[in-house]
Amino acid sequence: MKNTKGQMHVLEVLLVATLFTSSINVAVNILPTSDANNSENNDLYFEGLEILEMLDKWVPSNSSIAKTHHNSTLSWWLSTGNKSSIKQYLDSGLPTSISYNLDAQHGDTVENIVSRAIPSGSVVQSFRILWVDNEIWDLSLKLWYGYRDG
Amino acid sequence: MRENAQLLLVSGLLMSITVIAVSTTITHSVNMGQHQGERHDLTPLISSLESHFPLALQYEVENTNATSEDCFETVSEDFESLFLRRGYSLSFQLVSVTENSGSYDFSYGFEVSDGTLSILFSNQTVSF
Numbered sequence: 004m005k006n007t008k009g010q011m012h013v014l015e016v017l018l019v020a021t022l023f024t025s026s027i028n029v030a031v032n033i034l035p036t037s038d039a040n041n042s043e044n045n046d047l048y049f050e051g052l053e054i055l056e057m058l059d060k061w062v063p064s065n066s067s068i069a070k071t072h073h074n075s076t077l078s079w080w081l082s083t084g085n086k087s088s089i090k091q092y093l094d095s096g097l098p099t100s101i102s103y104n105l106d107a108q109h110g111d112t113v114e115n116i117v118s119r120a121i122p123s124g125s126v127v128q129s130f131r132i133l134w135v136d137n138e139i140w141d142l143s144l145k146l147w148y149g150y151r152d153g
Numbered sequence: 154m155r156e157n158a159q160l161l162l163v164s165g166l167l168m169s170i171t172v173i174a175v176s177t178t179i180t181h182s183v184n185m186g187q188h189q190g191e192r193h194d195l196t197p198l199i200s201s202l203e204s205h206f207p208l209a210l211q212y213e214v215e216n217t218n219a220t221s222e223d224c225f226e227t228v229s230e231d232f233e234s235l236f237l238r239r240g241y242s243l244s245f246q247l248v249s250v251t252e253n254s255g256s257y258d259f260s261y262g263f264e265v266s267d268g269t270l271s272i273l274f275s276n277q278t279v280s281f
Contacts, residue, residue, distance in 0.1 A: 006156075009157075009159075012164065013163055013167075016168065020170075020171035023171060024178075031178065031183075032182070045191060049192055053197060055197070059201070059204065073204070073208060075204065132205060132236070134204075139205075139209060139231055139235065
């Protein structure tokens with residue numbers, strides 16, 4: 004009798020343990036994972052990194068210009084202040100659902116390349132470091148999902 | 154009395170195993186959740202370093218009176234601090250530098266990391 008009682012206790016403990024484990028596992032599995040809210044921002048960030056990289060690695064067709072600006076169209080346009088071409092490239096290269104703002108810092112100068120009002124919501128900041136006109140340029144490309152004005 | 158003690162011991166062991174299993178599961182799930190879906194791609198950063206660091210180094214060497222080692226340190230610190238501001242760890246290491254009649258050959262390495270993915274380039278050379 005005592006032995007049966009003991010076995011019952013063991014079974015009860017096993018049952019409670021299994022139920023406890025199962026309930027915790029179910030609770031953890033149905034929780035949203037932390038990337039659920041960040042995957043879009045992650046995509047946006049790399050979209051910015053890659054579009055700046057592509058423009059940087061785009062060799063100008065004119066060999067003299069290419070040599071002067073180290074085979075970089077981005078360096079050429081930054082060096083010559085060709086903001087309209089940079090804007091045109093980014094406008095056509097980024098999906099229309101994405102808006103952006105582009106700033107450049109070099110030395111003590113901070114200049115705006117493409118100006119758009121930055122919304123108060125979620126904004127992602129991509130960047131590219133490059134050497135232009137004997138200075139290090141730090142480009143900040145702020146990106147967000149939204150209407151692209153102007 | 155002895156049977157009760159054994160029962161208590163077995164129950165305690167089972168509960169301990171259960172607690173360990175549950176906490177391990179939770180820890181694993183949380184860790185997976187934190188990194189699931191993340192993209193770790195350092196290619197754009199590496200291309201930036203490969204294209205522009207040598208240019209900055211060449212300018213520093215040709216336009217300052219500092220030693221080539223000091224020039225390397227200055228430029229690498231500039232890049233390291235800029236990358237650090239963006240959340241990336243970057244570390245340059247000068248392996249060797251030789252100067253011959255105004256020509257320089259730098260051999261160096263660098264390691265870049267986003268905290269999860271780390272890439273080491275140990276054999277970079279630049280000559281000018």
